[in-house]
Each structure stands twice: as structure tokens, then as C-alpha cells.
Amino acid sequence: MTLNQICQWIDETALSQSIQIVGWVVPTVQTIHILAIAVVASSALMIDLRLIGVFWPNRPLRAVTARFMPLIWWPLLVLLATGAVMIIAEPARSLKNPAFQLKMLLLLAALIVTYLLQVLRRRNAAFGEVTGPRAAAAALAVVSILLWSSIIFAGRWIAYFA
Amino acid sequence: MEIDRALEWLQDSRIASTIAENDILFPWIESVHVLAVVLVVGTISIVDLRLLGVASLDISARRLTRDIIPYTWGAFAVAAVTGSLMFSSDAVHYAHNRLFQVKLVMLVLAGLNMSVFHLFGERDIERWDAPGATTPTAAKAAAVISLVAWVAIVSLGRGTGFTMH
Numbered sequence: 001m002t003l004n005q006i007c008q009w010i011d012e013t014a015l016s017q018s019i020q021i022v023g024w025v026v027p028t029v030q031t032i033h034i035l036a037i038a039v040v041a042s043s044a045l046m047i048d049l050r051l052i053g054v055f056w057p058n059r060p061l062r063a064v065t066a067r068f069m070p071l072i073w074w075p076l077l078v079l080l081a082t083g084a085v086m087i088i089a090e091p092a093r094s095l096k097n098p099a100f101q102l103k104m105l106l107l108l109a110a111l112i113v114t115y116l117l118q119v120l121r122r123r124n125a126a127f128g129e130v131t132g133p134r135a136a137a138a139a140l141a142v143v144s145i146l147l148w149s150s151i152i153f154a155g156r157w158i159a160y161f162a
Numbered sequence: 163m164e165i166d167r168a169l170e171w172l173q174d175s176r177i178a179s180t181i182a183e184n185d186i187l188f189p190w191i192e193s194v195h196v197l198a199v200v201l202v203v204g205t206i207s208i209v210d211l212r213l214l215g216v217a218s219l220d221i222s223a224r225r226l227t228r229d230i231i232p233y234t235w236g237a238f239a240v241a242a243v244t245g246s247l248m249f250s251s252d253a254v255h256y257a258h259n260r261l262f263q264v265k266l267v268m269l270v271l272a273g274l275n276m277s278v279f280h281l282f283g284e285r286d287i288e289r290w291d292a293p294g295a296t297t298p299t300a301a302k303a304a305a306v307i308s309l310v311a312w313v314a315i316v317s318l319g320r321g322t323g324f325t326m327h
Contacts, residue, residue, distance in 0.1 A: 034320065
């Protein structure tokens with residue numbers, strides 16, 4: 001099945017048709033999507049600023065990740081669910097959209113970077129702590145900030161490539 | 163109306179018409195606006211959840227507020243500037259959009275709530291900010307109002323986008 005056929009198939013489902021008829025579904029789902037992004041992006045920012053050393057430099061990284069790391073992973077379920085509703089509502093507008101495709105690649109990269117941080121800390125508990133390797137941790141944090149910001153930008157640009 | 167004439171003058175200004183006529187300027191400004199709003203809401207809820215006794219209980223509310231709120235203000239400044247730029251590009255229509263009007267009211271409410279908490283709610287913060295102590299009802303109410311107001315602001319902002327074009 002080609003991408004065009006997949007889009008057409010989704011578009012013709014009863015679910016897609018109902019979402020398209022009920023006008024408030026998409027803006028409501030988008031609002032929930034943005035609120036979940038607020039949680040993820042702010043949580044990632046707190047961890048990243050701590051890794052760079054500008055935020056809570058004297059608190060152990062362990063305390064910061066314990067507070068914010070779950071808030072990067074769990075809201076992803078909400079983001080996937082609301083994102084799925086938007087795809088079902090307008091499959092061609094999203095799946096065939098270069099901004100959407102770029103967003104998915106950036107998301108994958110951001111998740112790999114986040115997972116990488118967890119792996120590095122599991123191998124070396126001092127990673128990112130005051131006594132550990134700071135430069136690598138800070139570099140990872142800068143990449144993470146750039147990726148999450150780009151994801152938000154790409155998400156907004158979906159509307160302009162449609 | 164006087165206000166409409168002022169709004170027309172605003173949207174005819176050089177900067178506003180540049181944004182209105184340029185194809186990519188608006189989406190760029192809008193993207194920065196979304197990024198800023200997302201950080202305002204995310205960071206302020208960290209403080210709100212602490213006041214409600216839900217999270218960050220290992221750190222004092224005073225210290226958390228002092229450490230987090232500067233980021234909220236920084237992001238808010240960016241959101242206000244980018245928001246004003248978008249507003250200027252189509253001022254008359256935005257000003258007459260009902261959802262946008264309610265959004266502005268909610269922003270004022272969020273601001274008043276924050277000022278009232280800062281002026282009165284925080285006065286005896288040393289008394290209730292000890293580890294294990296519970297937050298007074300007034301502070302919890304301020305946190306709930308803040309969360310509700312910001313969720314409403316995001317919803318109304320998205321709604322404005324949907325009803326403008």
C-alpha cells in the first residue's frame with residue numbers, strides 16, 4: 001500500500017469522517033497536545049539546564065532527574081494519542097507533510113538523546129554530577145534543548161506546509 | 163469607534179504590514195510564541211504543584227519559586243512580544259474575536275492572581291514552608307486558579323487561531 005492509499009483509507013473510515021464533522025474535536029485535541037508538550041519540554045529544559053550547570057548546580061542531578069525524567073516519558077502517551085487523533089482526522093495533511101515527517105525524525109532523535117543520558121548515568125553514576133564528566137553532559141543537554149525546540153517549531157509548521 | 167481607528171493605525175504600521183504581507187514571518191513568530199507559551203505553562207505548573215503539595219516536596223516552596231519563576235517571566239516576555247506582533251498584523255480582527263477577548267481577560271486574571279499571592283499569600287510563607295508542613299488554603303487556591311487560568315489561556319489561544327482564518 002502506498003502512502004496515498006493509506007491516507008485515503010484512513011480518510012474513508014467512519015472514525016475519520018466523524019472527527020471531520022465535529023468541528024471542536026481537532027482544536028480541543030490540539031490544546032491537550034500543546035499542554036502535554038508544555039510538560040515534556042519544560043521537564044526536559046529543567047534537566048538540561050541542570051546538566052549545563054545554570055539551574056540548581058548544587059543539587060544532586062539524581063534529585064532533578066527523579067522529579068522531571070518521568071514527566072518526559074509519561075506525557076508521550078498523551079502526545080501519541082492526541083497526535084493519532086489529528087492524523088486520523090486529516091491523514092494526508094499530516095503523513096504526507098514534510099514538516100510532520102521532519103518532526104517525527106526530530107522526536108526520534110530527542111528520545112534517543114534522553115535515553116542515552118539515562119544509559120550513561122546507569123553506567124557512571126557521576127555522569128552529569130559535579131564530580132563527573134561535565135562537558136559531555138552539557139553537550140548532550142544543548143543537543144536536547146535544540147531538538148525539543150525544533151520539534152515544537154516543526155509541529156507549528158505542519159499547518160503551513162498543508 | 164475610536165479604538166478601531168487606533169487598531170487600524172496599528173495594523174497599517176510598517177512592522178505590522180510587513181508581518182501581514184510576508185509569507186514566512188508570521189509562522190516563525192507563531193512558532194516562537196508557542197515555544198514561549200509552552201515554557202510559561204510548564205514552569206509555572208511546577209510551582210503550582212508544589213503549592214498544592216503534589217510534587218517537588220523535597221524543596222521549599224520559597225526556593226522553588228525563586229529558582230523557577232525567572233524562567234517563567236523570561237518566557238512570558240517572549241510570548242508577550244511575539245503575541246503583540248501577531249496581534250498587530252490583523253489588529254481589528256483579533257480585537258473583535260470573542261475567544262481572543264476572553265483570552266486577554268484570563269491573562270489579566272492570571273496576573274492578578276499572581277500579584278495577590280505575591281503581596282499577601284507569601285507574607286507568612288516562612289511559617290508554612292517548613293518541611294512536612296501543609297500549605298494554607300489561600301496558597302492552594304492561588305495554585306488552582308493559576309493552573310485553570312493557564313489551561314484556559316492555551317485553549318483560547320488555539321481557539322483564536324481556528325476562528326481567525
